[in-house]
Amino acid sequence: MRMINHIAAIPLFQGLPKEYHEDLTTIVVDQIFRRGQIIFSEGDEGNGFYVVISGRVKIFKVSPEGKEQILHFFGPGELFGEVPVFAGEHFPAHAESIEESRIFFFPRDAFIDIIRENPSLSLSMLAVLSRRLRTFTMLIEDLSLKEVPGRLSAYLIYLSEHKDGTDDLILDISKGQLASLLGTIPETLSRILSRMAREKLICLDGPRRIQILDRNGLLELASGERRL
Amino acid sequence: MRMINHIAAIPLFQGLPKEYHEDLTTIVVDQIFRRGQIIFSEGDEGNGFYVVISGRVKIFKVSPEGKEQILHFFGPGELFGEVPVFAGEHFPAHAESIEESRIFFFPRDAFIDIIRENPSLSLSMLAVLSRRLRTFTMLIEDLSLKEVPGRLSAYLIYLSEHKDGTDDLILDISKGQLASLLGTIPETLSRILSRMAREKLICLDGPRRIQILDRNGLLELASGERRL
DNA sequence: CCCCTTTCTTGACTTAGGTCAAAGACGGGG
DNA sequence: CCCCGTCTTTGACCTAAGTCAAGAAAGGGG
Numbered sequence: 001m002r003m004i005n006h007i008a009a010i011p012l013f014q015g016l017p018k019e020y021h022e023d024l025t026t027i028v029v030d031q032i033f034r035r036g037q038i039i040f041s042e043g044d045e046g047n048g049f050y051v052v053i054s055g056r057v058k059i060f061k062v063s064p065e066g067k068e069q070i071l072h073f074f075g076p077g078e079l080f081g082e083v084p085v086f087a088g089e090h091f092p093a094h095a096e097s098i099e100e101s102r103i104f105f106f107p108r109d110a111f112i113d114i115i116r117e118n119p120s121l122s123l124s125m126l127a128v129l130s131r132r133l134r135t136f137t138m139l140i141e142d143l144s145l146k147e148v149p150g151r152l153s154a155y156l157i158y159l160s161e162h163k164d165g166t167d168d169l170i171l172d173i174s175k176g177q178l179a180s181l182l183g184t185i186p187e188t189l190s191r192i193l194s195r196m197a198r199e200k201l202i203c204l205d206g207p208r209r210i211q212i213l214d215r216n217g218l219l220e221l222a223s224g225e226r227r228l
Numbered sequence: 229m230r231m232i233n234h235i236a237a238i239p240l241f242q243g244l245p246k247e248y249h250e251d252l253t254t255i256v257v258d259q260i261f262r263r264g265q266i267i268f269s270e271g272d273e274g275n276g277f278y279v280v281i282s283g284r285v286k287i288f289k290v291s292p293e294g295k296e297q298i299l300h301f302f303g304p305g306e307l308f309g310e311v312p313v314f315a316g317e318h319f320p321a322h323a324e325s326i327e328e329s330r331i332f333f334f335p336r337d338a339f340i341d342i343i344r345e346n347p348s349l350s351l352s353m354l355a356v357l358s359r360r361l362r363t364f365t366m367l368i369e370d371l372s373l374k375e376v377p378g379r380l381s382a383y384l385i386y387l388s389e390h391k392d393g394t395d396d397l398i399l400d401i402s403k404g405q406l407a408s409l410l411g412t413i414p415e416t417l418s419r420i421l422s423r424m425a426r427e428k429l430i431c432l433d434g435p436r437r438i439q440i441l442d443r444n445g446l447l448e449l450a451s452g453e454r455r456l
Numbered sequence: 457c458c459c460c461t462t463t464c465t466t467g468a469c470t471t472a473g474g475t476c477a478a479a480g481a482c483g484g485g486g
Numbered sequence: 487c488c489c490c491g492t493c494t495t496t497g498a499c500c501t502a503a504g505t506c507a508a509g510a511a512a513g514g515g516g
Contacts, residue, residue: 061365063373064452067474071368083365086351087358092365115351119343122350123314126343129357130315136364137289137311137320140299143371144411145291147472175494183372188473190495207482207494224292295504375502403464416503418465435464435512457516464511471504481494486487 003028006053006104011077012124020118027110033097039081044091046084048107052076055101060180061093070181071139072132073098073173079128085111098177143183146224149192151182153222156202160212168209195228231256234281234332239305240352248346255338261325267309272319274312276335280304283329288408289321298409299367300360301326301401307356313339326405371411374452377420379410381450384430388440396437423456 003025007013013021033039039050039057050057052074059072059080071093074080084091085108097103115122142151155178159169171178179189193210196202201218203211212218220226231253235241241249261267267278267285278285280302287300287308299321302308312319313336325331343350370379383406387397399406407417421438424430429446431439440446448454 061369061373063369067373069368069372071365083358083361085358086354087362092362112351116347119345119347119350122347122354123340123343125354126314126350126357129354129361130311130313133311133357133361133364134315134320136361136368137299140297140364140368140371141289141291143368144297145289145295174492185474186494187475187496191473194495402462413504414464415466415505419503422465459516460514462511462513464509466509467507469505469507472502473500474502475498475500477497479494479496482492484489484491486489 003030009077010051010079010104012051012079012128013121015124016118016121020114020121023114024106027107027114029105029107031103031105033101033103035097035099037097039095039097039103040091041094042091045089046081046091046108048105048111049079049082049085050095051079051104051106053102053104055097055099055103057095057101057103058098058177059093059095067185068180069183070177072135073181082125082129098173146222147227148182148184148188149196149228150221150224151184152189152192152196153201153218155182156210156212157215157218157222160215168205168211171208171210192228199228231258237305238279238307238332240279240307240356241349243352244346244349248342248349251342252334255335255342257333257335259331259333261329261331263325263327265325267323267325267331268319269322270319273317274309274319274336276333276339277307277310277313278323279307279332279334281330281332283325283327283331285323285329285331286326286405287321287323295413296408297411298405300363301409310353310357326401374450375455376410376412376416377424377456378449378452379412380417380420380424381446383410384438384440385443385446385450388443396433396439399436399438420456427456 004021007021007024007028013024033055040046042061054076057074057080058070059074060068060070062068072080081091081095115125142154146154156169163169173181175189176186179186182189193202193204197204199217201212201214201221203213205211217226221228232249235249235252235256241252261283268274270289282304285302285308286298287302288296288298290296300308309319309323343353370382374382384397391397401409403417404414407414410417421430421432425432427445429440429442431441433439445454449456
């Protein structure tokens with residue numbers, strides 16, 4: 001049974017006594033979702049939460065006219081859909097698998113029973129939720145206080161700080177998705193990218209490769225000191 | 229000692245064994261803040277969280293140019309500033325007392341000790357954080373997917389559903405603050421209010437009194453079906 | 457009751473960024 | 487290697503909403 005290894009690898013469950021890992025394997029549901037498949041929709045009843053084992057998932061809202069605002073991307077080891085478990089019954093947004101993904105589902109009631117007996121697990125959950133609140137706070141700040149070039153700069157800086165090795169940044173999502181994450185549309189994003197390239201802030205090195213030429217310039221944009 | 233009564237009245241601590249209420253009184257710090265006084269600032273180290281006993285508090289972000297985005301208002305019984313307790317060290321936003329307020333402060337370490345022994349308290353905290361995540365999700369949706377008349381309509385509908393008795397809605401905050409909560413500026417809010425009055429959706433009955441004339445019209449605006 | 461401060465409204469102007477439309481560039485399957 | 491669908495870019499246009507500036511109302515303290 002390899003499931004227990006997957007569970008032990010989930011950050012949320014690190015530092016949990018082994019017997020709880022075993023308890024968790026008894027309640028977990030192992031699922032595969034294909035690219036584009038909806039995992040849950042806004043308003044669905046939330047009977048449990050999910051953890052990405054492999055692949056990637058996006059969480060998003062849609063306006064009546066069809067514009068979509070991405071709230072998060074989640075990759076391996078991250079959990080999502082936990083809000084209704086503690087707050088009430090309904091999911092506040094949609095979840096879609098953006099590539100073939102393996103997802104573990106943890107049913108609500110059984111999970112709460114485990115939590116009731118394990119304060120250290122609940123502290124982990126509290127940490128996860130608090131960190132999520134912080135990222136939302138940043139997203140709200142971006143959306144309401146910065147213009148799009150500022151949000152984009154902040155995102156590029158963020159990428160450059162979390163990348164591994166290479167000189168270029170590799171966008172791991174399509175530009176359309178990035179636009180939605182930044183609260184704008186592909187056309188606008190495209191214009192801003194080429195404007196930034198013209199201003200020698202960045203260099204577009206290929207379809208999904210971006211090189212940062214003027215880090216300070218980006219930082220100034222991100223903090224609102226400069227306009228494009 | 230009346231402090232324990234205040235603590236017992238905090239929703240977060242409802243359903244907690246009495247002895248924990250007593251433990252809490254030993255760690256709590258009782259504070260008074262005046263109107264306009266800053267409780268903490270973005271980036272401050274978070275050594276604990278706060279609960280409003282009386283008065284009102286706003287949580288907000290400020291752009292480099294000084295525009296402010298209000299994230300929350302909190303009144304009696306509500307807690308705030310809990311993110312750094314579990315997620316890390318720094319407050320992600322500012323907190324200001326908008327009227328004379330009595331605030332209890334709970335230091336981080338002592339509180340975590342109590343949580344470690346009391347799963348039902350941690351479940352309450354998880355519920356509070358989850359509900360907060362949900363309201364942020366709604367705020368993000370509003371800010372990025374709706375135009376200002378839509379956000380305002382949503383807020384008026386919300387008020388009308390939570391009001392007590394009277395026919396008119398009473399704005400409990402200034403129009404400037406409301407503008408900031410809606411992610412806009414007072415001029416724009418003012419224009420939209422008079423436009424809504426002209427369109428007979430609402431009636432402005434005095435400085436802070438608004439009467440809803442056409443609930444459906446507001447609902448259509450809030451859901452994006454109609455434009456103003 | 458009146459002054460002074462703060463808040464609110466209104467107007468003229470500017471602009472970021474969204475919409476619509478069409479052309480170009482990728483990229484995987486046959 | 488070529489075709490077709492999907493992503494991306496570019497252009498012309500439009501509009502929501504922000505800026506600046508000047509009055510008008512409210513509201514609290516003396």
